[in-house]
Amino acid sequence: MPDDTLGRPFGxxxxxxxxxxxxxxxxxxxxxxxxxxxxxxxxxxVIGKSNALGGWPPPGQPRLPVEETAFNTAALLASGVALYFANRAFKNGTPNTKRLLLLSIALGGFFVLFQGAEWVALIGEGLTLTSGQLGGFFYLLVGTHALHVVVGFIILLYTYRRLSRGDLDGFAFWPAQIFWYFVVGVWPILYWQVYL
Amino acid sequence: MAEAGTVETHGAHTHDAHHEQSFWSKYIFSTDHKMIAMQYMLTGMAMALIGGFMSYAFRMQLAFPGETVPGYGLVSQGEYNALVTNHGTIMIFWVAMPVLIAAFGNFLIPLMIGADDMVFPRINRLSFQIFLLSAIILIVSFFVPGGGFGGAWTAYPPLSSTAEYSLTPLGSTLWLVAVALEFVAFLLGGINFITTLMNARAPGMKMHDIPMVLWMIVIASILFMASVGPLIAGAVMLFMDQVVGTGFYDPGRGGDPILWQHLFWFFGHPEVYVVFLPAMGIVADIICTFSRKKLFNYKLILYTVFATAIISFFVWAHHQFVAGIDPRMANVFTITTLIISIPIAEMMFLYIATLYGGSIRLTTPMLWALAFIAEFLIGGITGIFLGASGSDIYFHDTYFVLAHFHYTFFPIAVIGFFAGITYWFPKMFGRMMNPILGKIHFWGTIVSFNCIFIPLFVLGIAGQHRRIYDYQNFPDLALAGLQDLRVFATAALLVMLAFQAIFLFNFVYSIFKGKPAGKNPWKSNTLEWTTESPPPHGNWPELPNCYRGPYEYSVPGREEDYWPQDVPPDTAAAE
Amino acid sequence: MRLLRVGVTVAMLAVVWGAELAYACPACASPLEENRQAFVDTTVFLTLVPLAMMGGFVWWLRRQTRQPH
Structure with a gap:
């Protein structure tokens, strides 16, 4: 392209x-x-934890299920990986896309259900929002994340519907993926902070 | 979200450009960026009237304590707190933000970059609807049992988190919900602004061809997006403290009240720059047009804005010097706070350098722009005393602080708005505002503004604390001399409010009866002046191209002293 | 000369840091050292996250736009 003396193209x-x-x-x-x-x-x-006089986690409170949640964390991460491969298949146009996307959605749904069961058990043990700083922060952090998982789950379902109707394009698929990767990626940090 | 970005920005805007629209789809549920800008602006102006009325009521109480205020009635102690709180909240979140960022951003971004609309028009409409809802919730909160929230616009817990302390169980929750919704509205708007500026620019418009006001609005949006998250997190926790009964901020239950200040000011101080930068950008465009000169060192101003944006993340703890924060932090934040005055001062000098040697035309918008520089300077200089953690211990929470931030926020929200509205009014409505009424309004407002707040500086140095219902119970503050200053400030406020009637008259009269403006009444360069006034739906019959920077005024060798961005270059001149 | 300048800067910063001991605050900080440290840590964290995100994006954008198509 010919440039003029001002460095701008003609025409x-x-x-x-x-x-x-x-x-x-x-x-x-x-x-x-x-x-x-x-x-x-x-x-x-972090600031809430630092205020605890008797150390963290506070004594006399139910313990959080560390091992079970580690398993659940793995399920969510697997969901993210499945979505990554679904995208690869989508780009190459292979028919695997549908199966992989479904796997990703199913693992996301599993995560939410597993967490729901965990919550029911914890509430049974007496850990509630108002039972203390541990309960408050636990339900706040994990609950906010769970809300995001549900939203991401709905977005992925919508993506799946468009895929099965055959009118899914990258402009709709990429943003949905970005959101899901975020939801998956932030969970290990929360797990590390809240459970460990 | 994915399905909303349907309008292709260039070339394919014909699908809904020219058919007739019904009243509802044109004025109420419009996705047109100009209509949304109008909606934001009119809502903001209505809220400004409410906020101004509140200041009238509580200033009258301070000048004449315990007497009936005409048009309001007796101000009770709880009402006084609610009035002060909501005056601050409204003026910052429902006036400065919607008018400066949302209204001017929505109106100017597509017009100045040569696009037919925002890239996400429906998200844009949703943004305004949420904003309107938040404004309604805030107004409703004054009338619920217990009255409006009275714990100051910063809403420090435990006063804001516990109904036994605030005495406004419903009012404080509604206030919090309204603020949170308002943030969601601006979040959606900010996504739109940033994406539009990055992706929808006219062919040929490079990074350094973007008008400064757009850079500043978009950098302000980025600042907002990057700082609002922690505040929303804090607001969720405060909401749960109020409604569910958790104890995040309750020291009696292991919580930490300082935590709220931490999260609030992480947003709260960048917020100052969020509203400051658009006003600064409006002023930049106006002084270039009316001094017929190129903006002095465009790139340096741009880098200065970047520096301001970055440093503004390092200054927020200066609001907490007496809250009992770690002294190590107080030291660091004193230094950063003093450092941030450097880029701001640099911008001021660059603006003055732009004015230097120009052929200055003192039109109404130019007067407002010059007043912005002068008045904001006073605000900035008094900030130095507060930024130093040592002297802040004395000044903290006095009227000195109050006068200081009014000297920053008034130039931003009011002077910046008047500068912008008088400058772009011809483009918005296709008619000129009356310049004589405009200048009367200008001088009346500026003089009375200084008369309000200079006495308050003096009162602050005398030790007068903020948020006190009646000073007669404090022997040191009940002196007759101090009371005279309060009466003087209140009288000046009445004068200033009276002068706003002139503006309102001029505004309404000029919309219908003003002199027709034509396409480019100020002989300005930027792309919005190349279309009809007011611009049609879709902005241009054919979208423009961009060939040069926005400030090519008084270029040697040209007959006219301006050179619009969309005029193709003269090949003979270029060679 | 340069060494001197660096030395003066370090000394000034050390003075600023050491001023902690002589600091007389009107509403003194939390007695818990962990709490004070937590505030400092989260301040650094909250400040660096947005700057890192924006910096990373700008860096990525520059790399993208500089690459020949």
Missing amino acids: VPARREPVLPNGVLGMLIFVATEVMFFSGLISAF
């Missing part, structure tokens, strides 16, 4: 190709805000 300027599609960029910005939201929650939890 009609070329249309630029956006570096990122609108949906992807919008979702990335949204996820950045979510990262800050969870950073705020984790910071609050």
Whole structure:
């Protein structure tokens, strides 16, 4: 392209190709805000822990199920990996996409149900929102994350419906994936902070 | 979200551009960025009237304690707290934010970058609807049993978290919900702004061809997005403390009340720059147009804005110097707070350098822009005393602080708004505002503004604390001389509010009866002046291209002293 | 000369840090050292996360736009 002395092309300027599609960029910005939201929650939890006079976890409170949740963490991570391979299959146009996406959704659903069962057990042991700092922060952090998992689950179901109707394109699939990777990626940090 | 970004930004805007719309789809459920900008602006102006009325009521109480306020009645102690709290909340979250970022951002971003609309028009509409809902909830909160929330706009717990202390069980919860919803609205708006500026620019518009006001609005949006998360986290916890009965902020149950301040000010101080930068950008565009000069060192201003944005993440703990924070933090934050005055001062100098040697035209918007620089300077300089953790111990929570931040927020929210509205009014409504009424309004507002707040500086140095219902019970503060200053400030406030009637008259009159403006009444360069006034749905019949930077004024060798961005270069001149 | 400047800077920072001992605050900080440390840590964390995200994105964007298509 010929440039003039001012470094600008003659004639009609070329249309630029956006570096990122609108949906992807919008979702990335949204996820950045979510990262800050969870950073705020984790910071609050760190400060809450530091205030505990009798050490953390507070004595006399139910223990959190560390091993069971480790298993559940693995399930959620596997869901993220399945989605990654679903995307690879989608790009290559192989028919595996549907199966992998379904696997990812199923593992996400399993995570929520498992956590629900865990909550029922913990409430039975006397750990509630108002039972103390441990209960408050536990349900706040894990509950907020669970809410995000449910939202991501619905988004993935919607993606699956569009895929099975055959009108899924990358512009809808990428943002959904970004959100799910965020939900999957933030969980190990929460697990490390809250359970360990 | 994925399905909302349907409008392709360039070329394919014909699908709904030119058919007739019903009243509802045109004015109420519009996805047109100009209409959404109008909605934000009118809501913001209505809220400004409410906030101004509140300041009238509590200033009258301070000047004439215990007497009936005309038009309001007797101000009780609880009402006084609620009025002060909601005045602050409204002026920052429902006036400065919607008017400066949402209204000007929505109106200017697509027009200045040569796009037909925002990239996510439906998210944009949703953003305004949530915002409107939040405003309604806030207004409703004054009328619920117990009255409006009175724990100051910073809402420090335990006063805000425990109904036994605040005495407003419903009011404080509604206040919190309204603030949280408002943040969600701006979050959606911010996503739109950033994405639109990055992806929808006219062909040929490079990074350094973007008008400064857009850079500043978008950097402000980025700052907002990056800082609001922790506050929403804190607000969720405060909400649970209020409603569910958790004890996150209750020291009696192992909680930490300082934690809220930590999360609140992490957002709260960047928020100052969130509203400051758009006003600064509006001023940049206005002084270039009316001094017919290129913006002095565009790139340096841009880097200065980046520096301001980055440093603004390191200053927020200066609000907590007396809250019992770690002294190590107080030291670090004193230094960073003093450092942030450097980029701001640098911007001021660059603006003055832009003015230097220009052929200055003192139109109404230019007067407002110059007043912004002068008044904000006072706000900035008094901030130095508060940023130093030593002197802050004396000044903290006095009227000195109050006068200081009014000298920053008033130039931002009011002067910046008037500068912007008088400048872009011809583009918004297709008619000129009356310049004589505009100048009367300008001088009346500026003089009375200084008369309100200079006495308050003096009162603050005398030790007058904020948020006190009646000073007559404090022997040191009940002196006749001090009371005279309070009466003087209140009288000045009445004068200032009266002068706003002139603006409102001018605004409404000019919408219908003003002189037709034409496309480019100020002979300005940026792309919004190349379309009709007001711009049609879709903004341009054919979207423009961009060939040069936005501030090519008084270029040697050209007959006219301006060179619009969309005019193709003269090949002969270029060679 | 450069060494001197670095030395002066380090000395000033040391003075600032050491001023902690002589600091007389009106509403003194939390008696729990862990709590004070937690506030410092989360301050650093909260400040660096957004800057890292924005910095990373800008770095990535520059790399993308500089690459020939």
